Amino acid sequence: MKLYFSRNPNPRLAVAVAQLLGTEVEFQFAEPMAPGQSERYRPLNPNLLLPILERSGRRTLWESDAIACWLSRQAGSNFWRTDDDEPEMIRWISWAKENFMKACDAVHWERGTKLRYGIGACDDAMVEEGLRQFHKAAVILEGELSGQSWLLGDVISFADFRMATFLPFNDAARLPIEEYPSIKRWSDRLNQINAWRDPFEKLDAPHLPALPFD
Numbered sequence: 001m002k003l004y005f006s007r008n009p010n011p012r013l014a015v016a017v018a019q020l021l022g023t024e025v026e027f028q029f030a031e032p033m034a035p036g037q038s039e040r041y042r043p044l045n046p047n048l049l050l051p052i053l054e055r056s057g058r059r060t061l062w063e064s065d066a067i068a069c070w071l072s073r074q075a076g077s078n079f080w081r082t083d084d085d086e087p088e089m090i091r092w093i094s095w096a097k098e099n100f101m102k103a104c105d106a107v108h109w110e111r112g113t114k115l116r117y118g119i120g121a122c123d124d125a126m127v128e129e130g131l132r133q134f135h136k137a138a139v140i141l142e143g144e145l146s147g148q149s150w151l152l153g154d155v156i157s158f159a160d161f162r163m164a165t166f167l168p169f170n171d172a173a174r175l176p177i178e179e180y181p182s183i184k185r186w187s188d189r190l191n192q193i194n195a196w197r198d199p200f201e202k203l204d205a206p207h208l209p210a211l212p213f214d
């Protein structure tokens with residue numbers, strides 16, 4: 001298997017899953033959107049986005065959640081739950097993408113990605129709206145995490161990784177997670193996991209372009 005990745009949030013998530021599960025996979029840095037690259041990558045992912053997982057004898061897989069599901073199945077792991085907790089895990093993945101993660105993404109896009117790649121200036125109104133959505137979602141997540149270590153109780157699952165997709169980029173996004181002590185503790189707990197804290201250790205991949213104020 002070959003996992004095409006960059007250091008951006010979704011490919012970082014897929015690399016972290018592969019590292020956590022100890023998957024035997026070839027990690028390949030890629031830039032599908034770079035000039036001259038689209039012809040090569042469009043057959044692999046028509047969206048020209050990462051991550052992409054090439055599998056022998058099977059169709060290439062894209063979308064981080066699908067890749068995480070496949071890697072977990074291959075590893076025979078319950079990281080992607082296959083028991084009665086599966087619906088609850090899917091509930092959190094779905095909610096994350098419509099709420100907490102979406103808000104983190106919106107703020108990170110303005111304060112991080114746009115500036116890193118010279119796409120445009122940070123739109124303060126979009127940041128304000130993103131922060132409003134962040135607080136709305138964070139209250140719910142805080143309540144959930146106040147009584148347990150992980151979203152599904154005592155054992156980490158892909159829902160935790162998915163929910164936290166943008167937190168390793170908080171140097172750029174500057175989301176006020178310290179206002180939510182249970183979320184902060186959960187984020188610190190995630191950072192104790194090597195595969196999460198530094199999924200790119202030993203991988204050959206250029207660093208993201210620096211932020212202008214770095």
Ligand SMILES: N[C@@H](CCC(=O)N[C@@H](CS)C(=O)NCC(=O)O)C(=O)O
Nearest residue numbers: 006008009010031049050051063064
């Ligand atoms: N829904 C997709 C989103 C993929 C996506 O947006 N990938 C971005 C990074 S977060 C990308 O490929 N950007 C170009 C790059 O990193 O070269 C997933 O979960 O995999």
